[in-house]
Structures are given as C-alpha cells and as structure tokens.
Amino acid sequence: MRNPHNDTAPVKTSKEAVDGPVRRCILSGEREQRDGLIRLALSPDGDVLPDVRAKAPGRGAWIGVTRAELDASAKKLKGALSRAFKTNDITIPADLGARIAEQLQRGVLDRLGLEFKAGHVAIGGDRIQEAGRSGRLHLLLHASDAGEDGARKLAQAWRVGRDQEGSGLKGLTLPISRTILSLALGRENVVHAGLTDAKAAARTREALDRWLHFIGPDSTPRPCETASQGASALPSEASVDERQTEGL
Template sequence: MTADPIRTCVLSREEAPREGLVRLVLGPDNQVHPDVRAKAPGRGGWIGVTRVELEAALAKGKLRGGLARAYKTGDFTIAADLPQRIEDQLRRNALDRLGLESKAGFLIVGGDRIGEAARSGKLRVLLHAADASEDGSRKLAQAWRVGSDREGSDLKGMTLPIDRTILSLALGRENVVHAAVTDPKAAKRVSEALTRWLHFIGPDPAPLPCETGSQGASAASADDARGPAGTNEGP
C-alpha cells in the first residue's frame, strides 16, 4: 500500500500527508484559489494552519511570501476573502463526503439502527448534530464505550458545528440528530474530511474518534422522541 504523499506547509514549514493539508492553486487569472480536493491544474502551495493563523499570515504578508516560493513567482493576487472561501470548500467537501457514504450504505441514522450496528461490532464513527441533546449524546457515547470494551475511556462521538437541519440535508434524510459510520474504509474517509475542516475552523478539536474494532452504541430516547437519531477523497 502506497503511503500518502507528503507536502510541506508554506507557512509553518511542517511536513504532513497531503490529505491533512489544503492546496492553494495559482489560477490562469493570477489569482490564488482554494483547491481542497487537489484536482485543479496549475502550480500549488499547501497550508496546514488554522483560519486564525492564516488570517494573521495574510495580514502580515507571510502568506504571499510562502506562496511566492511555492509558485516561483510573485505575480499573483490573494483575495481578502480567501480564508472564508477555504472554509466554505472544506465544509462542502465534508458534507458531500457524508452524503456519499450515506448513499453507499456505509452511514446510518436512527438510534435503533446505531445500537444494533454497535452491538454487532460495526460502529466505527459516531457523529452528533450541534443541537443534539447532551443527554442523548452522552448515552450513545457511554453505550459505545461499553460495546467496545472501553469503559472508563474518553471515547465519545464528535459534535459537528452544524445543526440537525443541515446534517439532514447533507444526508438526504429527515431530522437527523445522530449518525454513525459502519465501514472501516468509509470511516477513514469521513474522518479525514471532517478533521481537516474542523482543524481549519478551530479551535483545534481532538482527533475524530474512529474505531476499527468492536464497538457499541445504543439509542437515546430523548432524541428518538424528536425524530431519527443517529467518511475519501472520492472519485
């Protein structure tokens, strides 16, 4: 299996797999554009910093200097809204990934289904909408720890910075409060997309829980009463 290509952040000079960085491409219009899927033609530079750090580097001219070295030219323009455009692309990429995994049958919603998957050792990632009840999320996390024989650990689901309305739209479902990924490869794809987005918007979250062993989760009645409860660089 080929290792992920390593790239160097033009700002921090730290090396990391390209899957964890964001590519900035120099377009034919001499503008710098975000290319989070790393598919656009043209010269590219990579960043692995947060939005706050990027905005500071942009204001101080450090981003221009780093990109000039990567592009081997200083003939380009950086729009003031570049950080927002990067965030928008990362958000869309992450939500698209969730939608693709849902369509492929690797992502499930509904407390009963999540509980069944957990008890049969299929739960890999557990996600909560921002407006999920604390009690519901806590019960699911506790059930996951019990089912994966990790009681007393800090294993828990990830609360996303989107509410159930947006999560439901991304998955093409109604009233999604919690979601879970059951396929190990899909879990890796989802984790990469979500972690890159969440790292950029900050504050930097803990690594997204992603399990490959037997896990457990159960339904949370408080969320079920309101409705159904509950990641690639794709082609």
C-alpha cells in the same frame, strides 16, 4: 503544523514511499503528508484559490496552518505565494480563509452523503444504538444542536458494544446543525449519525481531520459531548474502533 510546496518538485523521503507524497507548508515550513494539507492554486487571472481536492492544473502551494494562523499571516502569505508560484502577479482574496473552510466543510458533507448512499451510515437513535451494542459502530457523530441525553445514550451503547464500559469513548459533536446534516444525507431531522463500516469511518475521519484542524476548536459552539482540542487528536486508522473521537 503542515506544509506546502509546489507540485513539480515533490519531497522525496522514505516516509513518502510508505505513506504517500510529502509537501512543505509555505507558512510554517514543516513537512507533512500531502493528504493532510490544503492546496492553493493560481487561476489564469492570477487569483489565489483553494483547491482542497488537489485537482486544479498547474503549480500549487500547500498550507497546513489553521484559519486563525492563515488570517494572521497576511503579509507573509503574499511573499510565500509569490515564491511558490514564481510570480508577483497574484491576488489573494480577502475571504480566502472562509473559502477554504467552506470547501472543507463541503468535502465532509459530500463524504457523509456518499457513505450514506453506500449503506455505511446509520441514522435514528434506535438504529445507531443497535449498531453500537452489536459492535458495528466505528464512528459516532452528532449535530451541534443535539441534546446531551440522546448523545450520552448512544455513546453508552457504543461503549457496551466495544466492551469499553467506563471508558471515555464518546461521539463527536460537529460544528453544523441538524438542518445541514439532514441536507447532506437527504433525510429529515438527522441529529445523530453512526458510521458502520471501518473503512468508511476512516475516510470520513480523514475529511473531518482537515476541516476541524483548519477551522479550529472554538469556531462553533458545541453543546453536547464536544471536540475541544481540534482535529489533530483524531485516532489513527488502526485504532479508530478502540479510541474515543472526543479529541477531534
């Protein structure tokens, strides 16, 4: 679905001038914006390592497939990486998919932590309901072990604030428990979180998009209002306030 290609020869298109650099996925052959892909880098020892922040020096290779697709493409991956890095002297870790997933999850948690410190995240049912009813809620997130009743009440407050009662607008249940969500925000027992700034919601959604697309929709049980179709169905930045996040 997405596409890597080495950093030294970026694809030049009219889309790139508007939306940013485009790369080709070494496995699917499809082209996509670089920010939606995952970069792989080659260590001095020849190990292929995830570089999800795209900061490592040297030649890079880009992928836009899911973890399941990556794991199923072991033979093809070796040849594709050898061509991208222009060397056969590479070692692909057996747990490459797990390493990528871990880095992507860390990116989401770091983003939430930063937005919380900046005052862009409301926690606690009362505060989230108030933000929702006053029209200040832009993205609603739940821990995987959140109760259905609590999630439903917050979603209702959000719909009221957006004047969308009766719509399908609801929050996204993340594939992480309240323990992990609490650690990310530096608070105890965080079950729900609401982004109260539109730009912060867009930044968080971008990180979520890459993570949830890669791990796939069935990677973790999601007991309350769940994301069942993967991250590719995330609403666009322009419509983040107007469409539901259920399809993340």
